[in-house]
Amino acid sequence: MTKSNKISKNVVRKIADLARLKLDDSDCNLFSKQMTNIISYISKLDEINTKDIKPLTNIIPYQKNVMRNDIVKNSLKLEQSLKNSPKKDENYIKVPKIIRTK
Secondary structure: OOHHHOOOHHHHHHHHHHOOOOOOHHHHHHHHHHHHHHHHHHHHHHHOOOOOOOOOOOOOOOOOOOOOOOOOOOOOOHHHHHOOOOOEEOOEEOOOOOOOOO
């Protein structure tokens, strides 16, 4: 394992913060080791010689793209759509703000 494969506790804390998870030091240590092992395992793919391998565009060469026609259907009425929403603002569902500003 190279030094660049090491996932530090600070990186784990940053990921946990982005995912809104609260981790203690023992969790950070555990996840740091586990994530480092995963990255190290995946980096073994770099050892494979792929020089003469052509890029794969489709695993089944004879497969065609199956598309369906768009069919216009009736959708829910506005009142039905908003009926079970806990918070509404006129014709919209009101949700909590999740974007942080610095």
